[in-house]
Amino acid sequence: MIRSLRGMNDILEEEQYRRFNHFHNVACHVAMRYGFHYIETPLLEETALFKRSVGESSDIVGKEMYQFTDKGGNDICLRPEGTAGVVRAFIQHKYDKKGGIHRFFYHGPMFRYERPQKGRLREFHQFGVESFGLASVYEDASLIMMVSDIFNALGIGYTLQLNSLGCHECMPPYREKLIAFIEQHADTICGDCQRRKATNPIRVLDCKNSACQAIYAHAPKLMDHLCTSCNTDFTTLTLLLDKEHIAYTIDTHLVRGLDYYSKTAFEFISNDIGAQSAIAGGGRYDRLIEFLDGKPTPAVGFAIGVERLLELIKLPQQEREGYYFGAMDHEALPLLLQLGQRKRRSEKTIIEYSAKSLKAHLKNADRVYARYCVVIGANELKENTLWVKDLVNKKEQHIPVDSF
RNA sequence: GUGAGAUUAGCUCAGCUGGUUAGAGCACUGGUUUGUGGUGCCGGGGGUCGCGGGUUCGAAUCCCGUAUCUCACCCCA
Structure with a gap:
C-alpha cells in the first residue's frame, strides 16, 4: 500500500474540515476588517530567497528545507514559511517604489523537513499577515490586537509574551556584551549553548536547560541596552496594549528563530497543546526589504500555526440539517x-x-x-x-x- | 539528527511465561411476520497480527533489522 509521506496528512474527516474552515473564515474576516488584502504566492521559490531572508544560521534554512534542483537546473525549494514570498512579491511588483502603506494576509501550506510530533508536521498550514510602509509601533500593537481578536472569536485562551530585539543601532553592541558573558561561563553551559554562541548567541537565552537558565538569569538583558527609539517604542506598545486590556508578560529571553526580526517580537502561547506551544508569532522586520534588494521599507507581521490551533477551537454543536x-x-x-x-x-x-x-x-x-x-x-x-x-x-x- | 513508547478487524483494544480454527465492544450489512429513527431482538461479512529476516517441531507472542505513528529533545507557527 502506498501511504502519504511522513508528516504529511490528508484532511478528509468532516470534523477536521469544519475546524479548518471555521478558522479560515474567522481569520480572513478579521484580517479584512483591519484593512488587509489577500495575497497568494507560489509554494516553490528560489532557494536563495530563503537563504537571504530567513537566514543561513537558522535551522529552517540549515537543515529543514525541501530543497532540490528542477529540470531546468534551478536551485529551488518548497516554502518553509510565508513572509519571504510575500516580501519578494512586494518588491518584484514594485510596491516598495510606489510608497504608501500595503497590508496583506495569506494562508496555505508550508514545508519543513522536521521530525513530526504533536503540533508539528512536515506539511503544515500558516495564516499570516504582513504590513509594509509603517514604522509606527501603533501598527505593531494593531497586529497583536488582531491576533487577539482572532483567538477571542475562536474561543481560544492564550498568554502573550513580548520582547524587543533592538535595532541595528543597539543590537550589535548588546550582542558583543552577551558573547563576552557567555565566554565567562563557557565551561558551565550546555553543549547546545556552546554551539549557539558561534551561530546565534541570542538563542542561548531561550535554552530549556535549567542549569543554563540559572546562569542566564544574570546575563545582560537587551531590554536594558535598547536605544532611545527602541525603548520609547516598546514602552508605547505596552501602554497601547494596557489600554486594550490585552494581558502580556515581558519575556526578555524571547527571541525569534528567523534572522530578519528586529524591535518588537511577540509570541502567543497555549498551555493546552503539548510542547509545541507557540500558536502565533511575529514581530517587526524593518531591514528585510532592503536585504532583498528593495527600497528600505518598514514592515511588521505575524503567522499563526493552523494545526496547533485546530484542536483548541470549540466548534458550535452541529444541528440536524436538510x-x-x-x-x-x-x-x-x-x-x-x-x-x-x-x-x-x-x-x-x-x-x-x-x-x-x-x-x-x-x-x-x-x-x-x-x-x-x-x-x-x-x-x-x-x-x-x-x-x-x-x-x-x-x-x-x-x-x-x-x-x- | 537524538531518545522513549507503540503498531492485532473500518475504529478502540484484549490475547497470561511461544502451542494448533486470533477474540470483544463499537461500526458496517441482512432480517425482525401489516409503514416509524437515534434507544429492542436474531444473523452475517470482515484480519497474510506494519514489513523483512532469524530462533523453534511450532511465533501475534522471543531476537535482529526496517517503515510508520505517538510523545519528548532540537527547532519553530
Whole structure:
C-alpha cells in the first residue's frame, strides 16, 4: 500500500474540515476588517530567497528545507514559511517604489523537513499577515490586537509574551556584551549553548536547560541596552496594549528563530497543546526589504500555526440539517429523484436510490443527520402526496406533491 | 539528527511465561411476520497480527533489522 509521506496528512474527516474552515473564515474576516488584502504566492521559490531572508544560521534554512534542483537546473525549494514570498512579491511588483502603506494576509501550506510530533508536521498550514510602509509601533500593537481578536472569536485562551530585539543601532553592541558573558561561563553551559554562541548567541537565552537558565538569569538583558527609539517604542506598545486590556508578560529571553526580526517580537502561547506551544508569532522586520534588494521599507507581521490551533477551537454543536429522500416502492424512485433533485437547489439533500422499508429509511435519515425524512410509499403514490417527518420534533405530515 | 513508547478487524483494544480454527465492544450489512429513527431482538461479512529476516517441531507472542505513528529533545507557527 502506498501511504502519504511522513508528516504529511490528508484532511478528509468532516470534523477536521469544519475546524479548518471555521478558522479560515474567522481569520480572513478579521484580517479584512483591519484593512488587509489577500495575497497568494507560489509554494516553490528560489532557494536563495530563503537563504537571504530567513537566514543561513537558522535551522529552517540549515537543515529543514525541501530543497532540490528542477529540470531546468534551478536551485529551488518548497516554502518553509510565508513572509519571504510575500516580501519578494512586494518588491518584484514594485510596491516598495510606489510608497504608501500595503497590508496583506495569506494562508496555505508550508514545508519543513522536521521530525513530526504533536503540533508539528512536515506539511503544515500558516495564516499570516504582513504590513509594509509603517514604522509606527501603533501598527505593531494593531497586529497583536488582531491576533487577539482572532483567538477571542475562536474561543481560544492564550498568554502573550513580548520582547524587543533592538535595532541595528543597539543590537550589535548588546550582542558583543552577551558573547563576552557567555565566554565567562563557557565551561558551565550546555553543549547546545556552546554551539549557539558561534551561530546565534541570542538563542542561548531561550535554552530549556535549567542549569543554563540559572546562569542566564544574570546575563545582560537587551531590554536594558535598547536605544532611545527602541525603548520609547516598546514602552508605547505596552501602554497601547494596557489600554486594550490585552494581558502580556515581558519575556526578555524571547527571541525569534528567523534572522530578519528586529524591535518588537511577540509570541502567543497555549498551555493546552503539548510542547509545541507557540500558536502565533511575529514581530517587526524593518531591514528585510532592503536585504532583498528593495527600497528600505518598514514592515511588521505575524503567522499563526493552523494545526496547533485546530484542536483548541470549540466548534458550535452541529444541528440536524436538510432532507433525506427515500422510497418504499421501486416504481416511486424516478419521482423521488425528481423531487429530491428540486430540493437540492436550496437544501442539503440525500437521496436513497433503492426501495427500502420505512424503518430502514428512518434509520438512514438519522445516520446522515438529516432534519427531515421524506418517504414515498404505496399510499403516497396513490394519493400523490409525500410523507414528511421532522426528526427533531417528531411531527409528521402528508404534503401534496404539487405544493412541496 | 537524538531518545522513549507503540503498531492485532473500518475504529478502540484484549490475547497470561511461544502451542494448533486470533477474540470483544463499537461500526458496517441482512432480517425482525401489516409503514416509524437515534434507544429492542436474531444473523452475517470482515484480519497474510506494519514489513523483512532469524530462533523453534511450532511465533501475534522471543531476537535482529526496517517503515510508520505517538510523545519528548532540537527547532519553530
